[in-house]
Amino acid sequence: MSKDRIYNQSMAKIADFSFDAQVADVFTDMIERSVPGYRAILTMIETLTEHYAQPGSNLYDLGCSLGGATLAMANGMNAENCTIYAVDNSSAMVERCRKIMQRSVHTCAGVHIDSADIREVEIADASVVVLNFTLQFIPQSDRFQLLEKICAGMRPGGVLILSEKVIFKDDHLDELLAGIHHDFKRAHGYSDLEISQKRSALENVLIPETIPTHRERLLSAGFSSVDVWFQCFNFMSMLAVK
Ligand SMILES: Nc1ncnc2c1ncn2[C@@H]1O[C@H](C[S@+](CC[C@H]([NH3+])C(=O)[O-])CC(=O)[O-])[C@@H](O)[C@H]1O
Numbered sequence: 001m002s003k004d005r006i007y008n009q010s011m012a013k014i015a016d017f018s019f020d021a022q023v024a025d026v027f028t029d030m031i032e033r034s035v036p037g038y039r040a041i042l043t044m045i046e047t048l049t050e051h052y053a054q055p056g057s058n059l060y061d062l063g064c065s066l067g068g069a070t071l072a073m074a075n076g077m078n079a080e081n082c083t084i085y086a087v088d089n090s091s092a093m094v095e096r097c098r099k100i101m102q103r104s105v106h107t108c109a110g111v112h113i114d115s116a117d118i119r120e121v122e123i124a125d126a127s128v129v130v131l132n133f134t135l136q137f138i139p140q141s142d143r144f145q146l147l148e149k150i151c152a153g154m155r156p157g158g159v160l161i162l163s164e165k166v167i168f169k170d171d172h173l174d175e176l177l178a179g180i181h182h183d184f185k186r187a188h189g190y191s192d193l194e195i196s197q198k199r200s201a202l203e204n205v206l207i208p209e210t211i212p213t214h215r216e217r218l219l220s221a222g223f224s225s226v227d228v229w230f231q232c233f234n235f236m237s238m239l240a241v242k
């Protein structure tokens with residue numbers, strides 16, 4: 001696995017973060033060293049898929065990157081005749097994701113990898129939908145419509161797994177948890193320069209919201225039961241059951 005050194009030299013101008021080839025090449029290392037609980041969440045996506053996948057239904061991994069969650073869904077799949085759709089609009093990610101899936105021969109049957117904008121993708125007959133750290137990159141004005149479309153395309157009893165970086169209304173708690181997240185990154189080998197340059201690159205690209213904002217929007221979008229099932233510092237994952 002290639003090591004993420006993208007922000008380790010001082011940059012005169014910091015461009016907006018994008019999911020290009022440079023990021024795709026180091027993405028697994030980047031997300032594992034940046035997101036507390038990322039591996040634990042993937043393991044639980046496997047368990048949740050075992051629980052929620054319904055025979056003959058579709059499963060979606062929206063914003064799949066290199067397919068970490070796609071593989072977890074494929075591994076957890078024990079229902080018959082299901083199809084997994086993994087979607088990302090970064091061609092660099094999709095190319096690499098296809099290669100990774102081909103290497104996992106036993107899981108590639110029934111997995112389709114599509115290069116598309118998740119706002120344009122049809123969701124139909126779904127039992128499990130995953131947005132693992134993807135909604136935070138969608139313009140805020142488009143988030144409700146996307147969640148409404150997902151809910152409308154789901155079977156009753158189906159589940160959406162929504163993982164996000166979050167902010168907190170309480171300023172003290174917000175600064176505290178953001179600071180602890182930086183400590184986590186430092187403990188995983190990132191320098192203060194890398195942390196601060198990446199923070200600038202993400203500033204207008206990754207827009208986190210509060211947990212109550214997510215909860216209320218999911219309920220308005222049509223989900224009937226919504227709550228957090230995992231949290232580590234300012235990263236969390238929610239379940240939304242239709
Ligand atoms: N409109 C869009 N349409 C499609 N894809 C998009 C869009 N906007 C952003 N993306 C894609 O969403 C992914 C977000 S990363 C997901 C990790 C993965 N889920 C994982 O479990 O490893 C999270 C992170 O980097 O923090 C990137 O691959 C983008 O190209």
Ligand SMILES: O=C(O)C(=O)Cc1ccccc1
Nearest residue numbers: 030031034035165198202206
């Ligand atoms: O690195 C960060 O600070 C993050 O918030 C997580 C992240 C992980 C991978 C790509 C973009 C953001």
